[in-house]
Amino acid sequence: MKLLVVEDERKLAEYLRKGLVEEGYVVEVAHNGVDGLHMAVEGHHDLIVLDWMLPGIDGMSMLAALRQSTQTPVLMLTARVAVEDRVRGLKAGADDYLVKPFAFTELVARIETLLKRSTASTTSQEPMQLSLADLQLDLVRRRATRAGQRLDLSAKEFQLLSLLMRKAGEVLSRTEIAEQVWDVNFDHGTNVIDVAVRRLRAKLDTPFDRPLLHTVRGMGYVLEERVP
Structure with a gap:
């Protein structure tokens, strides 16, 4: 899942x-409304996590512009505590409203609630469960099993596996994986991708008879069932 935080x-x-x-x-992350709107x-x-008081374009103006082209869930994050402000934000198209200071x-x-609601509303386009051979992935409960056994995955490993399953049969380059699973500040000169894939493979394939995660030399990685 990819989030945009607009906070000055x-x-x-x-x-x-x-x-x-x-x-x-x-x-x-964007630090002003102009950059935030462009990125959105x-x-x-x-x-999108959107602050109300922003330089350039304020959060309400940005929200109004967004609602002309997208229904991406927006969580307003602001120091405005008046009930009238909350009502104004919700009527403008915000999906939720959280007042500063807040508990992380x-x-x-x-x-999580907004994402589940969004996923549920687009089930015809985005399945909530993915499967390949004996591998099952529950996107809502964030749970993976293989041959009925629960896979103990970290948050990043789950996200990596989710990407590979969505693109099953398609070779993904390290750059593609970095852009989808790591943030924009990812250093492409490191071996983080290879290490992450190796750790995922140890949980996904090593305990079982047939591997599903394969390395394609010089290209990247692919998740697929191969006939011996």
Whole structure:
């Protein structure tokens, strides 16, 4: 899942970015409304965390512009505490409204709820469960099993496996994986992708008879069932 955080307070923005990355999300950050609107319109995000008071274009103006072209869930994050402000934000098209200061755990819970609601509304386009051979992935409960056995995956491993299953049979380059699973600050010169794939393979394939995750030399990785 990819999130966009639009927050001009840089320390808070970085705090949110780090925390949400640890929760397994890919996170992009904008520090003003102009950049935020451009990134929201040009990119694909599953949810937007939007501050109200922003330089350039304020959050309400950005929300109004967004609602002309997209129904991406928006969680308003603001210091405005008046009931009238909350009502105004919700009527403008915000899907939820969280007042500063806030507990990070509550923010995560609200994000998860909005994402589940969004996933449920698009089930015809986006299945909530994926399967390949004896591998099952539940996107809503964030749970993976193979041959009936639960796979103990970290948040990043689950996200990596989810990407590979969505693209089953398609060779994914390290760059593609980095862009989808890691944030925009990812260092392509590291071996993080290879290490992550190796750890996932140890849980996904090593305990079982037939491997599903394969390396394609010079190209990348592919998840598929191969006949011996």
